[in-house]
Amino acid sequence: MRVMISAGEASGDIHAGAVAAALKQIDSSIEVFGMGGECLRAAGGEVVFDIKDHSVMGFVEVVKKLPDILRLKRDFVQLMRERKPDVFMTIDYPDFNMRVAKIAHEMGIPVLSFIPPSAWVWRKGRAKKVAGFADKVACIFPFEYEVYKEAGANAEFVGHPLVDIVKPSMTRAEAEVWAGKDSSKKLVLLMPGSRLMEIEKTLPTLLEAGKLLQKQRPDVQFVLPRAGTIPLELLESKIKASGLEVRITEGHNYDLFSIADLALATSGTVTLEAALCGLGSVIVYRAAALTFFIAKLFVKIPHIGLPNIVAGRQVMPELLQDDFTPARVAEEAIKLLEEPRNAQLHKDIAEVRERLGAPGAVQRVAELIIRMTEDKK
DSSP, X not given: OEEEEEEOSHHHHHHHHHHHHHXXXXXXXXXXXXXXXXXXXXXXOEEEEEGXXXXXXXXXXXXXXXHHHHHHHHHHHHHHHHHOOSEEEEESOHHHHHHHHHHHHHTTOOEEEESOOOTTTSOTHHHHHHHHHOSEEEESSHHHXXXXXXXXXXXXXXXXXXXHHOOOOSOHHHHHHHXXXXXXXXXXXXXXXXXXXXXXXXXXXXXXXXXXXHHHOTTEEEEEEEOTTSOHHHHHHHHHHHTOOEEEEESOHXXXXXXXXXXXXXXXXXXXXXXXXXXXXXXXXXXXXXXXXXXXXXXXXXXXXXXXXXXXXXXXXXXXXXXXXXXXXXXXXXXXXXTXXXXXXXXXXXXXXXXXXXXXXXHHHXXXXXXXXXXXX
């Protein structure tokens, strides 16, 4: 049995690795290959296309990398023809994955759309398009399931995979030693993103915000967990230029999240991972002006931070575009570190965790893939 996976970002790679591991537990002979990163590789999957070479987002940014994306699409299709997978599973990364999934469908390869395009956010027509080529749509939010069911998709609510995946591996004492946490200080994480363009647009502002925060709260220390897609030397050079003392960590993110007091984080899946560890964030985002303008025309939901979307209201501050300044980030961070706002934040985080559903999503997806191959016979 051969399963081809397309996960184009660091967050998708986490889920790709978890599903691959679950498949291998069911049957160690199952071949898993495609696009992913360190997580997929660690789970025994074959990374043919590495996400660090292909991750991109935003209208303007995609246009700039269009030749590379077209080349990747061509190579993807060629790999499908050569390896003839029994199932092709896409994970998020919608603009690219929808194109290659449609081709897979035309080639007679069963398609599973796991973490499908966020049609509930914008471009609701995408749900009908996905329904046209996906044999199965595995939804991770109840409200997402309703949108895809209404669009005619063969949809199933599997629950959110992060509930299974996000688990610290150390005791709190071990994690504090590993992270170098000073017991007399608040630990604040800087999480600028997993894409090079995010580092350029976000990290300098977060570092300046850290300096302002430290002036008002000398009892804080900073740690930056490095995404595997970002070169260490790039982070080190930017941190050195800022003059702020920041420790860079590698791996053990969930252990780090579980002992931290606050994160200053680029909007994305990482803010939901942090919430599952009990960690709140000041959620920030900056895109190219044209990309943000286009998004505002089409996005139909009031929040962009996943914890806020899941909660159905703003439980964590969001600072976007012009509002994303060092002063504003420091101001919101100070509020969240102080009582009673901090206590309320943790109550809200508990609610977010409850709304993500019961454990078992990863196993359900793996079993779904097995069923799809059996139905094909």
